[in-house]
Amino acid sequence: MKGIANEKNHVKGDNNNPTTMSGRIAADVEMKDSDIRFGADELPYVHKVGKPPKQDLLKEIKTALKETFLSDDPLKPFKDQPRKKKFVLGLQTFFPILNWGQDYSFSKFKGDLIAGCTIASLCIPQDIGYARLANLRPQYGLYTSFVPPLIYALMGSSRDIAIGPVAVVSLLLGSMLRDEIDPNKREHEYLRLAYTATFFAGVTQAALGFFRLGFLIDFLSHAAIVGFMGGAAVTISLQQLKGLFGIKDFTKKTDVVSVMRSVVNSAHHGWNWQTLLIGVSFLIFLLVAKFIGKKNKKLFWVPAIAPLISVIVSTFFVFITHAERHGVQIVRHIEKGINPSSVHQIYFSGPYLAKGFKIGVVAGLIALTEAVAIGRTFAAMKDYQLDGNKEMVALGSMNIIGSMTSCYVATGSFSRSAVNYMAGCNTAVSNIVMSIIVMLTLFVITPLFKYTPNAILASIIISAVLGLIDYDAVVLLWKIDKFDFVACMGAFFGVVFISVEIGLLIAVGISFAKILLQVTRPRTAVLGKIPRTTVYRNVEQYPGATRVPGVLIVRVDSAIYFSNSNYIKERILRWLTDEEETFKDHPRVEYLIVDMSPVTDIDTSGIHALEELHSSLHKRDVQLILTNPGQTVLDKLHASHFADLIGEEKIFLTVNDAILTFAPKMEQA
Numbered sequence: 001m002k003g004i005a006n007e008k009n010h011v012k013g014d015n016n017n018p019t020t021m022s023g024r025i026a027a028d029v030e031m032k033d034s035d036i037r038f039g040a041d042e043l044p045y046v047h048k049v050g051k052p053p054k055q056d057l058l059k060e061i062k063t064a065l066k067e068t069f070l071s072d073d074p075l076k077p078f079k080d081q082p083r084k085k086k087f088v089l090g091l092q093t094f095f096p097i098l099n100w101g102q103d104y105s106f107s108k109f110k111g112d113l114i115a116g117c118t119i120a121s122l123c124i125p126q127d128i129g130y131a132r133l134a135n136l137r138p139q140y141g142l143y144t145s146f147v148p149p150l151i152y153a154l155m156g157s158s159r160d161i162a163i164g165p166v167a168v169v170s171l172l173l174g175s176m177l178r179d180e181i182d183p184n185k186r187e188h189e190y191l192r193l194a195y196t197a198t199f200f201a202g203v204t205q206a207a208l209g210f211f212r213l214g215f216l217i218d219f220l221s222h223a224a225i226v227g228f229m230g231g232a233a234v235t236i237s238l239q240q241l242k243g244l245f246g247i248k249d250f251t252k253k254t255d256v257v258s259v260m261r262s263v264v265n266s267a268h269h270g271w272n273w274q275t276l277l278i279g280v281s282f283l284i285f286l287l288v289a290k291f292i293g294k295k296n297k298k299l300f301w302v303p304a305i306a307p308l309i310s311v312i313v314s315t316f317f318v319f320i321t322h323a324e325r326h327g328v329q330i331v332r333h334i335e336k337g338i339n340p341s342s343v344h345q346i347y348f349s350g351p352y353l354a355k356g357f358k359i360g361v362v363a364g365l366i367a368l369t370e371a372v373a374i375g376r377t378f379a380a381m382k383d384y385q386l387d388g389n390k391e392m393v394a395l396g397s398m399n400i401i402g403s404m405t406s407c408y409v410a411t412g413s414f415s416r417s418a419v420n421y422m423a424g425c426n427t428a429v430s431n432i433v434m435s436i437i438v439m440l441t442l443f444v445i446t447p448l449f450k451y452t453p454n455a456i457l458a459s460i461i462i463s464a465v466l467g468l469i470d471y472d473a474v475v476l477l478w479k480i481d482k483f484d485f486v487a488c489m490g491a492f493f494g495v496v497f498i499s500v501e502i503g504l505l506i507a508v509g510i511s512f513a514k515i516l517l518q519v520t521r522p523r524t525a526v527l528g529k530i531p532r533t534t535v536y537r538n539v540e541q542y543p544g545a546t547r548v549p550g551v552l553i554v555r556v557d558s559a560i561y562f563s564n565s566n567y568i569k570e571r572i573l574r575w576l577t578d579e580e581e582t583f584k585d586h587p588r589v590e591y592l593i594v595d596m597s598p599v600t601d602i603d604t605s606g607i608h609a610l611e612e613l614h615s616s617l618h619k620r621d622v623q624l625i626l627t628n629p630g631q632t633v634l635d636k637l638h639a640s641h642f643a644d645l646i647g648e649e650k651i652f653l654t655v656n657d658a659i660l661t662f663a664p665k666m667e668q669a
Helices: 002-013 057-069 083-094 097-103 106-133 138-144 147-155 167-180 187-210 214-219 222-239 241-245 256-265 273-295 301-321 352-382 388-403 414-422 429-451 454-468 471-480 482-497 500-520 565-582 604-619 631-639 642-646 655-668
Strands: 162-164 411-413 524-529 536-538 551-556 591-595 623-627
Touching: 083 097, 097 147, 106 138, 106 162, 106 167, 106 301, 106 414, 106 429, 106 454, 138 147, 138 429, 147 162, 147 388, 147 429, 162 414, 162 429, 167 187, 167 222, 167 352, 167 454, 167 500, 187 214, 187 352, 187 388, 214 352, 214 388, 214 500, 222 241, 222 256, 222 454, 222 471, 222 482, 222 500, 241 256, 241 273, 241 454, 256 482, 273 301, 273 454, 301 429, 301 454, 352 388, 352 411, 352 414, 352 500, 411 414, 414 454, 471 482, 482 500, 524 565, 536 655, 551 565, 551 655, 565 591, 565 604, 591 655, 604 623, 604 642, 623 642, 623 655, 631 642
Parallel strands: 551 591, 591 623
Antiparallel strands: 162 411, 524 536, 524 551
16 A cells, blocks of 8 residues: 555646656656566556657558558569569469469369359350340340350459359349330340440459459448349349230339239230240249259259250240240240351440440449359358459450450359359369350250240249348348348339339448448447456446546547547547536546547547547546557657647556556545
8 A cells, every 4th residue: 555655645746747656657668578567565567658650651651552452462472583484473363264274184174064064054044034134135145155254264263153144234234225225116226335335344344453443342232232132133023024924015114013013904915824824834843943952952953954944845835836826925036156246336436435334334333243242252162262353354354355246244143153163163164164055055056945935034034033032131131230221121122112223323322321320420438447357348338347436438439530520529528428417426527538449540630629629628627548549540649749739648558557547546536
């Protein structure tokens, strides 16, 4: 107790200079652990937070730019390498096949061959159906599964992703293109605009990867994507009711009200019972096959070949019965041969250039988001690294080349990638195998699709997109974060009840709203001491944590920027007011300790807010104390002279150090 008595005497003699407190604060910032002693009459030393050395501005800017755009240090392999080696590494960077191809073996090829054949059996009937979603003729879906997978196999870094047209992008592209040009009345102009949009989708994707701006797609939150995909799945399924019921006069709108009204109004005269029988029968067959594959992973091939079996059986059935004469709508004609050149058909000038650019950017970003998400999922399952920026360059390149070879926007398909993974693919060679089979289909088999009923294509699409509705993810969102659930539902209902574009806009808007809300209204907490420890934690999380009499400890859980600095200042003052009103019988608050451990950065507005906070506290005769500011924050506190304003002796390493220094005053009071 003698040491404490000496403390009190020193405090009493000089209230405004805590540095005189019986050696409580060590002047030497570089003090070693061995220098901290616990004598019988002494309390432990309290480390002083010293003034950091001045930072090199150029080095600071360089570090910030590197962490923003080159966080994965892509140039490290090139360091200290001869020029020839750098050239080889450069080629391997843009063409990963030159790297993994060196170790390719026949055993790997066997797995890729089986996987490629399996996903080809799934993609061929899907491609024909997805082309219809984009309001294009069936062959364009097959074209899109021929050229883009070959380009991706050369440039992509994912071993498992299967490339081709997908339902969501096809619907989005078809919906946006149809708003500009009627595909029935002006088919040629519509096709040219589709190529133009595909070209700019590729340019957008490649540019994001080349300039290493892939982090921008992360602004579309997972919750918004779940809602958008689920809404798109419902919308796509509803659109297929036209083919499933054999309805000829069908609405061009995509919202659920318009679609259901069109279905109901055509019930008496527009439905075709033969078409309905074919569609529903094979839809049940496809769903059962999917269920079998889900229950037994070894039977993954059952749902994979079920669509092709459905096409073959239904086509044969229509052919022998001539069901097309009884109102069953059929595909009729698919052009034979591989992709013709379409370079001259892209709009590089004129009024449709801007429209194609706008549609391409939107479709490209959605396609990119889906592909990167799929690639990361399977890379994590196989435990290998996926370079997101390389993926974007690969996806962009394949769509640019695809736009010049009669393809529309291609990306990674989750259903096909899952089948590819379960079929035992080892490398992107499975995409090459699939592409070759599609090429053979275009050369040889396309005439056989003449009698394929539209109802079977509708059934295949419905069975495929139902997997996009992730019920488990929605339930998890509700349990974890209610705001994420609202974002999910907002995107879902926007797509289902308004349109795909509006749903996408809502998804993006809600994602940004969440970011703004978190930035402008960060969390703050009052801290208390955990009994029998020197740890201070949130009193709401730990009800047993005790407040220190005469001291209010507040933690700010965010960087302090212009967007939230005023709120943080006002919130801290409200904490102080609430504390004084709640604990009127306790000693008056004399010290406000702000724990800055979670504060990663502070700007000029944040400094001004702290100055205003200090001024307001001074009027209340309350002293401001800061604990554990990071290096960046501490640099700015000294550069702005705020540290001099409050006194360097009032900046501590930990909350406990601050309490050890100022608690004796409370005991004396």
